[in-house]
Amino acid sequence: MPSSKKVQNTHIGDQLRRLHGAVLDIVAVINRPQRDELMVREAGIPLDRALFPLLVLIERLGPIGVVDLADRVGRDYTTVSRQLAKLESLALVKRQGSAADGRVREAVIAPKGKAMTDRVDAARERIGRATFESWESGEMDDLVRLMRKFADALQQEPKSGP
Numbered sequence: 001m002p003s004s005k006k007v008q009n010t011h012i013g014d015q016l017r018r019l020h021g022a023v024l025d026i027v028a029v030i031n032r033p034q035r036d037e038l039m040v041r042e043a044g045i046p047l048d049r050a051l052f053p054l055l056v057l058i059e060r061l062g063p064i065g066v067v068d069l070a071d072r073v074g075r076d077y078t079t080v081s082r083q084l085a086k087l088e089s090l091a092l093v094k095r096q097g098s099a100a101d102g103r104v105r106e107a108v109i110a111p112k113g114k115a116m117t118d119r120v121d122a123a124r125e126r127i128g129r130a131t132f133e134s135w136e137s138g139e140m141d142d143l144v145r146l147m148r149k150f151a152d153a154l155q156q157e158p159k160s161g162p
Contacts, residue, residue, distance in 0.1 A: 042123035045116045047092075052120075054083055055109075058093050059117040063106035065098065092116060 029035060036049045047055065053073055058064060061072075066084060070077040084107055087093040092113035098104035109117065132140055 039120060039123055039127070042127060043116070043119040044123075045119055047116065048086075051083055051087055051092075054080065055087060055092055055113055056117055056120060058087075058107045059109040059114060062093075062108040063096065063098065065104050065106050069107065087113070 033049060036052045040047055040049060040052055054069060057069060057072055061068075066081050067077050069084070070080040073080065084093065084095065087107070088095060090112075091110055093107045094110050095105045095107055098106050135143075
């Protein structure tokens with residue numbers, strides 16, 4: 001049975017440093033250009049590596065505006081706007097007016113783009129199965145549950161001071 005005790009013990013500083021180190025390691029791996037190239041190659045899709053993360057995010061989060069998309073990938077919105085135009089010219093995404101604000105144009109996945117992201121998902125599953133093949137199923141369940149909890153907590157406004 002999980003403890004109801006909150007995380008307020010004396011070693012929280014050490015744990016936070018270790019957690020931060022692990023997150024930095026994960027982000028470094030995810031942000032490596034070679035990782036995207038591997039995924040594109042494994043999925044067998046003809047897509048420029050720079051466009052790959054945008055296509056996946058649009059499929060997962062769309063409709064999404066260019067500013068939000070740029071913020072999520074850490075790029076300037078003008079760069080992302082040009083890349084969106086390229087994805088649109090390849091018939092992978094469509095742009096439409098926002099339901100909430102007609103002045104904003106949002107990107108949504110097009111059928112051809114969805115077919116590509118389906119191939120990416122299959123490749124990600126193949127790679128993921130190899131990564132986790134030595135893990136116990138309960139460990140994977142715990143990781144997924146705790147990562148979701150962590151991601152949700154990070155999206156909340158940080159509380160200041162003691």
